[in-house]
Amino acid sequence: MHDERTGRTPESALAELRRRLEAGRVRGRLNKTQLAGLAGLSRGTVQAAFKTGGKVPSTFTVAALARVLKLPAAELQELRRDAAGGVSGDGPGRPIQQWAPHALEVHPAGPAPGSSGLVEQRVLPSYVRREHDQLLAEAVREAAQGRSRMVVLVGESSTGKTRACWEAVQPLAEKGWRLWHPFDPTRAEAALEELHEVGPRTVVWLNEAQHYLGDRAVGERVAAAVHALLLEAERAPVLILGTLWPNYFKQYTALPGADGTDPHSRVRELLAERTVSVPEAFNTSELAAASSLARGDALLADALTRAHADGRLCQDLAGAPMLLKRYENGSPTARALLEAAMDARRLGFGLHIPQAFLTDAALDYVHDSDSDQLIDNWAEKAYSELAKKVHGKQAPLPRVPTRQQQRPPGSPAPTSNDAAGIQGPVFRLADYLEQHGRSVRRHRCPPASFWHATVKHINQPDVLGTLARAAERYHRLQWAHHLYHRASQHYSRSAPVQPVRIREEARGLSGAETLMLATNLLVRLALTREKAGDHNAPESRHQQAAKDNSPGALVRLALMRKMAGDHNAPEDLYRRAADFGNDFPQLFPHHPPSRMLHRLWPYGLDPDGTPTGPWSAESEALPQGSRGLLPGP
Structure with missing residues (x-):
């Protein structure tokens, strides 16, 4: 591309810019390390500005070098613009609209309908605003008004820190702000290399800030460069957002030790009054807001079915896809x-x-x-x-x-x-x-x-x-x-029953139902043996259950005795079963007592309840409706 106004191509403009910078460096008798120190730039940034075939230096690098080398800044900036093809060059990064949230390390929660489940196709659930979002929003408003701000969210893994930062910068996206996420070749090296080139209206994205501020080699230098960026008025406004785990926050903000060592002094100064805590769980009002949003959000609704009790909604959303991957792979x-x-x-x-x-x-x-x-x-x-x-x-x-389970004094110790x-x-x-x-x-x-x-x-x-x-x-x-x-x-009938009765009564169950529940297994065992063709063991099992006056067992045992030719025992067994009539409203709330008595009693009943005659001895079935008394599947 040829500039008709100046007659320069981007290549020739960049070559002329570097020639002038080199001439100024030689005239000032400075090596590149000395020049970097005087200009407040990293040595790598200075090296790249002079390197043939390297990228076009930023406006801020050119301005800093022009100041130290006493060169005409306006002429150098014009050369820089021509070298960049007429682009003003606001430093590293790209417009916020061009970023996808997962590229900024927002945890994926679930696949979009009809997608393959790849990270790029995963959708984000509806966002529930919490208390820390208000503080983030305030910092964003001040940045939009021209003041540089920095906020670091401190919280455990998967508590919604990165998602909160992403939601917070959306108003700046509408205003044309850029976002820079340094990560190549390493996070700390990338940040140190280009922090000096960050321009106005830029969000600096320091997710997992321990990788930047905690780097053993350059962490303190990164902290100093970030601090300088916040204080330089000519580069304002910028917004620096970071996230940090609590254990790193404690490590970086700890006071010097007794031996005088203080490995994180600059980081501690940078973080002072610039952190916001993110709780692990949603409170009651936040869960209510989530429930309201979940009406139109299947992902959120699904997570709430598991997290409504402990409020760990973000952890569920972040962990669910990874749990499934662990199972599948x-x-x-x-x-x-x-x-x-x-x-x-x-x-x-x-x-x-x-x-x-x-x-x-x-x-x-x-x-x-x-x-x-x-x-x-x-x-x-x-x-x-x-x-x-x-x-x-x-x-x-x-x-x-x-x-160890805490028990009242005098309670028996648990055996397991x-x-x-x-x-x-x-x-x-x-x-x-x-x-x-x-x-x-x-x-x-x-x-x-x-x-x-x-x-x-x-x-x-x-x-x-x-x-x-x-x-x-x-x-x-x-x-x-x-x-x-x-x-x-x-099932031991000799075991203490008082605790069982207390629990059952607390649930509103009658004593008869408690006994019926206890003997349910014996009755079922007998029925299973009958299905398997064993006609001897079932009677003994029913006899065991009948000792606890289980109505179903008593009725079934009466039938078995009658079919065996015993015409005396069945009447006594039916009478014993009928004695449970007072408990039928609790046992069977949908049947009146008189109807249930009729199902158990071996005689017919007049309208006033008087027995009229024996039940047919030739019948091989239970009295009509009595199967409802046997424990169901």
């Missing part, structure tokens, strides 16, 4: 442990899953082609892999730390590390992966190793009963039989 054994944990949670396990169970359950989840992964210490390696955290301090399958009676180490599946498992594995039946590990390692009657019903649904009747049998073995 994990080793075969790590995936097997996660899938066993997913199945355990969706089929009825509590939050804490025993390690012994998981290790045995995972065996059949490993494909035959990956069987070579099952070396001697495969489990140790897999658990270690799944304990590594992603964004937001989340791990796919972390071990739950043992905590968990209130539910789990022995040994326990693990907890990440909430996002649990939710993912409930969706993608909802129709899958666990393999044999899962059921075997349950029978072998689980001793909680309620969990065993729940899993037995799941085995029935999947038509694994033999496993269901063993699970019901194991549940009945671990």
Whole structure:
């Protein structure tokens, strides 16, 4: 390109600029190191200004060199403009509109509908403004009015610091501001190299500021250059935004030690009165605002289902994609442990899953082609892999730390590390992966190793009963039989019942329902044995349950005795079942007591409730409606 006004090309203008600068340096008898010190520039910046084939120096570099070398600044700036093709050159960076948030290290939260899931195609959830956003907005307003400002957000990983900075600079994008994110060849080197060239109306993006200010070699020099940029009126306004973890903030702002060492004196001075804290969790009002925005935002709504209790919304949004990647790209054994944990949670396990169970359950989840992964210490390696955290301090399958439960004085000491009676180490599946498992594995039946590990390692009657019903649904009747049998073995009627009654009464349940819940497993065990063709064991199981006056067990046992030819015992059993009539409003709120009595009583009833006759001895079915009294699946 040829300048018709001056007759110069960009190449010739740049060559003339360098010739004049070199002549001034020689005349002043300065080497480039001395020149850099006098001009307040880095040695690399000065080297680049004189280097043949290098980039065009900035207006600020030219002005600083002209001042020290006593050269006509206006002529040199005209040469610089011609060398740059007529572009004024506001220093490093590019317009804010040209930046994508993920290029500035905003954590991706989820894929856009119909996208491939690549980072470039991920969308950002709706933004919920919090208290620190107000302070950021104030700094942005002052910068837009012509005053240089610096704000560093201090908070733990994945608490929304970088996203807050991105949202804050959007008003400046509309005003034509630039943004510069130094990172090549290293962050600290890039910042030191070009901070002297930053011009007005520029956002300096120091995300993860420890990489700039904490660099052992040049961190203090970077801090000094940033401080100088804030104080130089000819380069105002600039806005410097950074983020920092609390442990680095404490390290950089610590006072000198007793030995007099002070490795971060300039950083400490720079950060003074320029930091804003970002809390780890959303407060009640912020969660309410998030819920309102979530009505039109599937990503935000999904995260709120998991984070509404502890308020760690940003951590969930940042960590969820990485957790899924860990699952999808994990080793075969790590995936097997996660899938066993997913199945355990969706089929009825509590939050804490025993390690012994998981290790045995995972065996059949490993494909035959990956069987070579099952070396001697495969489990140790897999658990270690799944304990590594992603964004937001989340791990796919972390071990739950043992905590001593505080109990009232005189209470019996717990016999294990968990209130539910789990022995040994326990693990907890990440909430996002649990939710993912409930969706993608909802129709899958666990393999044999899962059921075997349950029978072998689980001793909680309620969990065993729940899993037995799941085995029935999947038509694994033999496993269901063993699970019901194991549940009945671990249900002890001699155990203290007062705490159970207190808990049940607190939930508004009647005493009869408490007993019915307790004997539910015995009745189910008997029914399962009947389905399997065993016609001897069921009666003994029903007799055990009938000792606790379970209405369903009493009715079923009466039928079995009558079908066996016993015409005396059934009447007594039906009468005992009918004695529960006073509790029917609580047990069966949708049926009036008289109707339920009629279902149990072996006689017909007049309108006034008087028995009229025996129930047909020839019938081989239960009285009409009585199956509703048997525990349902």
